[in-house]
Amino acid sequence: MIRALHRWPGLLALALVTILGLSGAALSVFPAAERIAAPQAEAGLTVAALADRIQAVYPGVEQIRRSPSGRITAYWFDQGAPGAAVINPATGEGVASADPNQAERWLTNLHRSLFLGDGGRIAMAAGAAAMLILSLSGATLVARRVGGWRRWFSPLRGPLAGRLHVEIARIAVIGLVLSSTTALWMTASTFDLLPDGGVLPADPTEVSGEIGFALDQMATLLQTPVAELR
Incomplete structure (x- = not known):
């Protein structure tokens, strides 16, 4: 039963799981590259x-x-024209365009929805569910093969292809379970299937009517380090 549960979801969802895996792996490179390229704020700098x-x-x-x-990005209007730039926190000057990376946007749309809108999101969620089933059923099969969960990393016997499959699975299964679970969670959030515990702040009963308050005099901004800015 478990072997069939492991086999058929994999065969049926092979294309989706492959697209999910490859596009997700490619997307994981962009945050690291952005971290290296973006000017970082010095320690202790406040908002x-x-x-x-x-x-x-x-x-x-x-x-x-x-x-x-x-990466710090600022948005402004200059004589009615909008502008945006990646900011060097040390000087406040723009150092790069804030336009989104077209390759990253293309991969993101592929990864999330196959360019098919909500229908594509549901299809990719099905692929994530198949990946989760594959991971859990595969982990159960590995435990059965090696003689129990406590012997998870015990030496293997058998054909090279089978041993290689199990060796890779023993290392990758945690990441696959985490990735597929978070994908399903994000899909549920996109379709408002999760409870929203956020509470909007109440509107103030009175306002001062003053405008143009200096940014460096706002208590919240003075107390908030840039590292906590979102």
């Missing part, structure tokens, strides 16, 4: 100081974002 530096260069700045890789 207030960073915003002040950027505003000195781009007076019309309206939004500042920090990606998980540490």
